[in-house]
Amino acid sequence: MEIRTGEKEVTKRKKAIIKSIIYFILLFYYLSNVLLNRLDWIHLLAALITPFILTSIIGLFIPVKKAVNNTKEGSKITYINKINNDTELLKANIDSLSGSEFERLIYLYFKDLGFSPELIGGSGDHGVDIVMKDPRNGVKIAVQCKRWAKENSVGNADIIKLNGGKEFYGCSDTLFITTSYYSPKAKEFAEMCNMKVWNRLHVNDKVGKWKKEKFKKLS
Known part of the structure:
Protein backbone atom coordinates (compact mmCIF):
# COMPACT_ATOMS: atom_id res chain seq x y z
CA MET A 1 0.00 0.00 0.00
CA GLU A 2 1.24 3.42 -0.91
CA ILE A 3 0.40 6.51 1.18
CA ARG A 4 1.01 10.08 0.13
CA THR A 5 1.60 12.56 3.00
CA GLY A 6 2.76 16.14 3.53
CA GLU A 7 6.24 16.90 4.86
CA LYS A 8 4.99 17.76 8.35
CA GLU A 9 2.40 15.00 8.57
CA VAL A 10 2.79 11.50 9.92
CA THR A 11 0.47 8.52 9.86
CA LYS A 12 -1.20 7.11 12.93
CA ARG A 13 1.26 4.22 13.01
CA LYS A 14 4.25 6.59 13.05
CA LYS A 15 2.62 8.62 15.79
CA ALA A 16 2.15 5.50 17.92
CA ILE A 17 5.80 4.53 17.42
CA ILE A 18 7.01 8.02 18.40
CA LYS A 19 4.84 8.01 21.51
CA SER A 20 6.11 4.55 22.51
CA ILE A 21 9.74 5.64 22.17
CA ILE A 22 9.12 8.77 24.24
CA TYR A 23 7.27 6.73 26.87
CA PHE A 24 10.05 4.20 27.35
CA ILE A 25 12.71 6.90 27.49
CA LEU A 26 10.79 8.75 30.21
CA LEU A 27 10.00 5.51 32.03
CA PHE A 28 13.66 4.54 32.07
CA TYR A 29 14.62 7.97 33.33
CA TYR A 30 12.14 8.01 36.19
CA LEU A 31 12.70 4.40 37.25
CA SER A 32 16.46 4.96 37.26
CA ASN A 33 16.02 7.88 39.62
CA VAL A 34 13.77 5.84 41.92
CA LEU A 35 16.15 2.88 42.07
CA LEU A 36 19.29 4.96 42.47
CA ASN A 37 17.78 7.09 45.20
CA ARG A 38 15.99 4.16 46.93
CA LEU A 39 12.71 6.09 47.09
CA ASP A 40 9.44 4.61 48.49
CA TRP A 41 6.50 3.03 46.61
CA ILE A 42 4.74 6.40 46.11
CA HIS A 43 7.69 7.62 44.07
CA LEU A 44 7.72 4.29 42.19
CA LEU A 45 4.03 4.71 41.31
CA ALA A 46 4.66 8.26 40.18
CA ALA A 47 7.56 7.05 38.03
CA LEU A 48 5.19 4.64 36.25
CA ILE A 49 2.34 7.14 35.74
CA THR A 50 4.29 10.31 34.91
CA PRO A 51 5.76 9.05 31.57
CA PHE A 52 2.27 8.04 30.38
CA ILE A 53 0.83 11.47 31.20
CA LEU A 54 3.73 13.34 29.58
CA THR A 55 3.61 11.10 26.48
CA SER A 56 -0.13 11.72 26.06
CA ILE A 57 0.40 15.48 26.27
CA ILE A 58 3.25 15.37 23.76
CA GLY A 59 1.12 13.22 21.44
CA LEU A 60 -1.44 16.02 21.16
CA PHE A 61 1.13 18.11 19.31
CA ILE A 62 2.11 15.43 16.76
CA PRO A 63 0.16 16.19 13.52
CA VAL A 64 -1.69 13.37 11.84
CA LYS A 65 -3.49 13.22 8.53
CA LYS A 66 -5.49 10.18 7.53
CA ALA A 67 -5.02 8.62 4.13
CA VAL A 68 -8.18 8.93 2.01
CA ASN A 69 -8.88 6.06 -0.34
CA ASN A 70 -9.85 7.51 -3.71
CA THR A 71 -9.04 4.54 -5.86
CA LYS A 72 -11.42 2.02 -7.28
CA GLU A 73 -11.74 -1.64 -6.35
CA GLY A 74 -8.56 -3.59 -7.03
CA SER A 75 -6.14 -0.69 -7.30
CA LYS A 76 -4.32 -1.63 -4.05
CA ILE A 77 -3.17 1.97 -3.56
CA THR A 78 -4.30 4.60 -1.05
CA TYR A 79 -3.68 8.31 -1.47
CA ILE A 80 -4.25 11.67 0.12
CA ASN A 81 -5.69 14.22 -2.29
CA LYS A 82 -3.53 17.35 -2.13
CA ILE A 83 -3.99 18.88 -5.60
CA ASN A 84 -6.32 21.87 -5.48
CA ASN A 85 -6.43 23.08 -9.08
CA ASP A 86 -5.72 22.05 -12.67
CA THR A 87 -2.39 23.90 -12.80
CA GLU A 88 -1.07 21.82 -9.90
CA LEU A 89 -2.46 18.73 -11.60
CA LEU A 90 -0.52 19.47 -14.78
CA LYS A 91 2.64 20.09 -12.78
CA ALA A 92 2.42 16.90 -10.70
CA ASN A 93 4.11 13.64 -11.58
CA ILE A 94 1.53 11.22 -12.99
CA ASP A 95 2.73 8.45 -10.67
CA SER A 96 1.95 10.62 -7.63
CA LEU A 97 -1.70 11.17 -8.57
CA SER A 98 -4.65 9.58 -6.83
CA GLY A 99 -7.27 7.69 -8.83
CA SER A 100 -9.66 10.65 -9.04
CA GLU A 101 -6.81 13.04 -9.91
CA PHE A 102 -5.72 10.78 -12.76
CA GLU A 103 -9.29 10.65 -14.06
CA ARG A 104 -9.36 14.45 -13.99
CA LEU A 105 -6.08 14.62 -15.92
CA ILE A 106 -7.41 12.29 -18.63
CA TYR A 107 -10.60 14.36 -18.76
CA LEU A 108 -8.55 17.55 -19.34
CA TYR A 109 -6.44 15.81 -21.98
CA PHE A 110 -9.39 14.76 -24.11
CA LYS A 111 -11.24 18.02 -23.51
CA ASP A 112 -8.24 19.87 -24.93
CA LEU A 113 -8.43 17.60 -28.00
CA GLY A 114 -12.09 18.48 -28.51
CA PHE A 115 -13.68 15.22 -27.36
CA SER A 116 -16.40 16.78 -25.10
CA PRO A 117 -15.73 14.40 -22.18
CA GLU A 118 -18.02 13.89 -19.19
CA LEU A 119 -16.66 12.59 -15.89
CA ILE A 120 -18.66 9.70 -14.47
CA GLY A 121 -16.48 7.95 -11.85
CA GLY A 122 -17.45 7.07 -8.30
CA ASN A 156 -9.36 -9.72 -17.48
CA ALA A 157 -12.17 -8.79 -15.07
CA ASP A 158 -11.46 -5.06 -15.48
CA ILE A 159 -11.67 -5.32 -19.26
CA GLU A 191 -8.50 -7.55 -28.79
CA MET A 192 -11.51 -9.82 -29.13
CA CYS A 193 -13.98 -7.02 -28.31
CA ASN A 194 -12.05 -4.34 -30.26
CA MET A 195 -11.24 -2.36 -27.13
CA LYS A 196 -8.44 0.19 -27.40
CA VAL A 197 -5.95 -0.08 -24.55
CA TRP A 198 -3.30 2.38 -23.41
CA ASN A 199 -0.59 1.16 -21.07
CA ARG A 200 2.09 3.05 -19.15
CA LEU A 201 4.09 3.77 -22.29
CA HIS A 202 1.07 5.22 -24.11
CA VAL A 203 0.19 7.42 -21.14
CA ASN A 204 3.72 8.83 -20.86
CA ASP A 205 3.97 9.37 -24.61
CA LYS A 206 0.57 10.95 -25.16
CA VAL A 207 -0.68 12.44 -21.90
CA GLY A 208 2.78 13.06 -20.42
CA LYS A 209 3.99 15.12 -23.38
CA TRP A 210 0.70 17.02 -23.62
CA LYS A 211 0.81 17.76 -19.88
CA LYS A 212 4.28 19.29 -20.08
CA GLU A 213 3.38 21.49 -23.06
CA LYS A 214 0.12 22.59 -21.44
CA PHE A 215 1.87 23.50 -18.20
CA LYS A 216 4.46 25.56 -20.07
CA LYS A 217 1.71 27.61 -21.70
CA LEU A 218 0.04 28.26 -18.36
CA SER A 219 3.29 29.16 -16.58
Whole structure:
Protein backbone atom coordinates (compact mmCIF):
# COMPACT_ATOMS: atom_id res chain seq x y z
CA MET A 1 0.00 0.00 0.00
CA GLU A 2 1.24 3.42 -0.91
CA ILE A 3 0.40 6.51 1.18
CA ARG A 4 1.01 10.08 0.13
CA THR A 5 1.60 12.56 3.00
CA GLY A 6 2.76 16.14 3.53
CA GLU A 7 6.24 16.90 4.86
CA LYS A 8 4.99 17.76 8.35
CA GLU A 9 2.40 15.00 8.57
CA VAL A 10 2.79 11.50 9.92
CA THR A 11 0.47 8.52 9.86
CA LYS A 12 -1.20 7.11 12.93
CA ARG A 13 1.26 4.22 13.01
CA LYS A 14 4.25 6.59 13.05
CA LYS A 15 2.62 8.62 15.79
CA ALA A 16 2.15 5.50 17.92
CA ILE A 17 5.80 4.53 17.42
CA ILE A 18 7.01 8.02 18.40
CA LYS A 19 4.84 8.01 21.51
CA SER A 20 6.11 4.55 22.51
CA ILE A 21 9.74 5.64 22.17
CA ILE A 22 9.12 8.77 24.24
CA TYR A 23 7.27 6.73 26.87
CA PHE A 24 10.05 4.20 27.35
CA ILE A 25 12.71 6.90 27.49
CA LEU A 26 10.79 8.75 30.21
CA LEU A 27 10.00 5.51 32.03
CA PHE A 28 13.66 4.54 32.07
CA TYR A 29 14.62 7.97 33.33
CA TYR A 30 12.14 8.01 36.19
CA LEU A 31 12.70 4.40 37.25
CA SER A 32 16.46 4.96 37.26
CA ASN A 33 16.02 7.88 39.62
CA VAL A 34 13.77 5.84 41.92
CA LEU A 35 16.15 2.88 42.07
CA LEU A 36 19.29 4.96 42.47
CA ASN A 37 17.78 7.09 45.20
CA ARG A 38 15.99 4.16 46.93
CA LEU A 39 12.71 6.09 47.09
CA ASP A 40 9.44 4.61 48.49
CA TRP A 41 6.50 3.03 46.61
CA ILE A 42 4.74 6.40 46.11
CA HIS A 43 7.69 7.62 44.07
CA LEU A 44 7.72 4.29 42.19
CA LEU A 45 4.03 4.71 41.31
CA ALA A 46 4.66 8.26 40.18
CA ALA A 47 7.56 7.05 38.03
CA LEU A 48 5.19 4.64 36.25
CA ILE A 49 2.34 7.14 35.74
CA THR A 50 4.29 10.31 34.91
CA PRO A 51 5.76 9.05 31.57
CA PHE A 52 2.27 8.04 30.38
CA ILE A 53 0.83 11.47 31.20
CA LEU A 54 3.73 13.34 29.58
CA THR A 55 3.61 11.10 26.48
CA SER A 56 -0.13 11.72 26.06
CA ILE A 57 0.40 15.48 26.27
CA ILE A 58 3.25 15.37 23.76
CA GLY A 59 1.12 13.22 21.44
CA LEU A 60 -1.44 16.02 21.16
CA PHE A 61 1.13 18.11 19.31
CA ILE A 62 2.11 15.43 16.76
CA PRO A 63 0.16 16.19 13.52
CA VAL A 64 -1.69 13.37 11.84
CA LYS A 65 -3.49 13.22 8.53
CA LYS A 66 -5.49 10.18 7.53
CA ALA A 67 -5.02 8.62 4.13
CA VAL A 68 -8.18 8.93 2.01
CA ASN A 69 -8.88 6.06 -0.34
CA ASN A 70 -9.85 7.51 -3.71
CA THR A 71 -9.04 4.54 -5.86
CA LYS A 72 -11.42 2.02 -7.28
CA GLU A 73 -11.74 -1.64 -6.35
CA GLY A 74 -8.56 -3.59 -7.03
CA SER A 75 -6.14 -0.69 -7.30
CA LYS A 76 -4.32 -1.63 -4.05
CA ILE A 77 -3.17 1.97 -3.56
CA THR A 78 -4.30 4.60 -1.05
CA TYR A 79 -3.68 8.31 -1.47
CA ILE A 80 -4.25 11.67 0.12
CA ASN A 81 -5.69 14.22 -2.29
CA LYS A 82 -3.53 17.35 -2.13
CA ILE A 83 -3.99 18.88 -5.60
CA ASN A 84 -6.32 21.87 -5.48
CA ASN A 85 -6.43 23.08 -9.08
CA ASP A 86 -5.72 22.05 -12.67
CA THR A 87 -2.39 23.90 -12.80
CA GLU A 88 -1.07 21.82 -9.90
CA LEU A 89 -2.46 18.73 -11.60
CA LEU A 90 -0.52 19.47 -14.78
CA LYS A 91 2.64 20.09 -12.78
CA ALA A 92 2.42 16.90 -10.70
CA ASN A 93 4.11 13.64 -11.58
CA ILE A 94 1.53 11.22 -12.99
CA ASP A 95 2.73 8.45 -10.67
CA SER A 96 1.95 10.62 -7.63
CA LEU A 97 -1.70 11.17 -8.57
CA SER A 98 -4.65 9.58 -6.83
CA GLY A 99 -7.27 7.69 -8.83
CA SER A 100 -9.66 10.65 -9.04
CA GLU A 101 -6.81 13.04 -9.91
CA PHE A 102 -5.72 10.78 -12.76
CA GLU A 103 -9.29 10.65 -14.06
CA ARG A 104 -9.36 14.45 -13.99
CA LEU A 105 -6.08 14.62 -15.92
CA ILE A 106 -7.41 12.29 -18.63
CA TYR A 107 -10.60 14.36 -18.76
CA LEU A 108 -8.55 17.55 -19.34
CA TYR A 109 -6.44 15.81 -21.98
CA PHE A 110 -9.39 14.76 -24.11
CA LYS A 111 -11.24 18.02 -23.51
CA ASP A 112 -8.24 19.87 -24.93
CA LEU A 113 -8.43 17.60 -28.00
CA GLY A 114 -12.09 18.48 -28.51
CA PHE A 115 -13.68 15.22 -27.36
CA SER A 116 -16.40 16.78 -25.10
CA PRO A 117 -15.73 14.40 -22.18
CA GLU A 118 -18.02 13.89 -19.19
CA LEU A 119 -16.66 12.59 -15.89
CA ILE A 120 -18.66 9.70 -14.47
CA GLY A 121 -16.48 7.95 -11.85
CA GLY A 122 -17.45 7.07 -8.30
CA SER A 123 -19.22 3.99 -6.94
CA GLY A 124 -21.70 2.33 -9.27
CA ASP A 125 -20.06 3.71 -12.41
CA HIS A 126 -20.30 0.33 -14.16
CA GLY A 127 -16.59 0.37 -14.91
CA VAL A 128 -16.71 3.70 -16.77
CA ASP A 129 -14.94 6.86 -15.60
CA ILE A 130 -15.43 9.10 -18.65
CA VAL A 131 -17.93 9.18 -21.51
CA MET A 132 -16.93 11.28 -24.52
CA LYS A 133 -17.61 11.84 -28.21
CA ASP A 134 -14.98 11.71 -30.93
CA PRO A 135 -15.10 15.12 -32.67
CA ARG A 136 -14.14 13.53 -35.98
CA ASN A 137 -17.10 11.16 -36.32
CA GLY A 138 -19.36 11.66 -33.27
CA VAL A 139 -18.71 8.14 -31.96
CA LYS A 140 -19.47 7.80 -28.25
CA ILE A 141 -16.60 6.28 -26.24
CA ALA A 142 -16.58 4.74 -22.74
CA VAL A 143 -13.26 5.27 -20.93
CA GLN A 144 -11.85 3.58 -17.83
CA CYS A 145 -8.83 5.09 -16.06
CA LYS A 146 -6.58 3.17 -13.66
CA ARG A 147 -3.72 5.00 -11.91
CA TRP A 148 -1.98 1.86 -10.73
CA ALA A 149 1.61 1.09 -9.87
CA LYS A 150 3.40 -0.42 -12.85
CA GLU A 151 3.73 -3.83 -11.19
CA ASN A 152 -0.08 -4.16 -10.75
CA SER A 153 -1.30 -5.48 -14.08
CA VAL A 154 -4.85 -4.87 -15.27
CA GLY A 155 -6.71 -8.17 -15.29
CA ASN A 156 -9.36 -9.72 -17.48
CA ALA A 157 -12.17 -8.79 -15.07
CA ASP A 158 -11.46 -5.06 -15.48
CA ILE A 159 -11.67 -5.32 -19.26
CA ILE A 160 -14.93 -7.27 -19.07
CA LYS A 161 -16.40 -4.66 -16.72
CA LEU A 162 -15.63 -1.79 -19.09
CA ASN A 163 -17.07 -3.73 -22.01
CA GLY A 164 -20.31 -4.11 -20.06
CA GLY A 165 -20.28 -0.44 -19.06
CA LYS A 166 -20.09 0.50 -22.71
CA GLU A 167 -23.55 -0.96 -23.26
CA PHE A 168 -24.96 0.72 -20.15
CA TYR A 169 -23.92 4.19 -21.35
CA GLY A 170 -24.85 3.53 -24.96
CA CYS A 171 -21.31 3.82 -26.30
CA SER A 172 -19.96 2.29 -29.49
CA ASP A 173 -16.25 2.23 -28.56
CA THR A 174 -14.18 1.67 -25.44
CA LEU A 175 -10.79 2.89 -24.27
CA PHE A 176 -8.95 1.52 -21.24
CA ILE A 177 -6.14 3.73 -19.88
CA THR A 178 -3.70 2.63 -17.18
CA THR A 179 -0.31 3.65 -15.81
CA SER A 180 0.54 -0.04 -15.47
CA TYR A 181 0.29 -2.90 -18.00
CA TYR A 182 -2.14 -5.67 -18.98
CA SER A 183 -2.18 -9.38 -18.26
CA PRO A 184 -2.09 -11.72 -21.30
CA LYS A 185 -5.76 -12.65 -20.76
CA ALA A 186 -6.74 -8.99 -20.54
CA LYS A 187 -4.96 -8.24 -23.82
CA GLU A 188 -6.64 -11.22 -25.45
CA PHE A 189 -10.13 -10.17 -24.38
CA ALA A 190 -9.54 -6.51 -25.29
CA GLU A 191 -8.50 -7.55 -28.79
CA MET A 192 -11.51 -9.82 -29.13
CA CYS A 193 -13.98 -7.02 -28.31
CA ASN A 194 -12.05 -4.34 -30.26
CA MET A 195 -11.24 -2.36 -27.13
CA LYS A 196 -8.44 0.19 -27.40
CA VAL A 197 -5.95 -0.08 -24.55
CA TRP A 198 -3.30 2.38 -23.41
CA ASN A 199 -0.59 1.16 -21.07
CA ARG A 200 2.09 3.05 -19.15
CA LEU A 201 4.09 3.77 -22.29
CA HIS A 202 1.07 5.22 -24.11
CA VAL A 203 0.19 7.42 -21.14
CA ASN A 204 3.72 8.83 -20.86
CA ASP A 205 3.97 9.37 -24.61
CA LYS A 206 0.57 10.95 -25.16
CA VAL A 207 -0.68 12.44 -21.90
CA GLY A 208 2.78 13.06 -20.42
CA LYS A 209 3.99 15.12 -23.38
CA TRP A 210 0.70 17.02 -23.62
CA LYS A 211 0.81 17.76 -19.88
CA LYS A 212 4.28 19.29 -20.08
CA GLU A 213 3.38 21.49 -23.06
CA LYS A 214 0.12 22.59 -21.44
CA PHE A 215 1.87 23.50 -18.20
CA LYS A 216 4.46 25.56 -20.07
CA LYS A 217 1.71 27.61 -21.70
CA LEU A 218 0.04 28.26 -18.36
CA SER A 219 3.29 29.16 -16.58
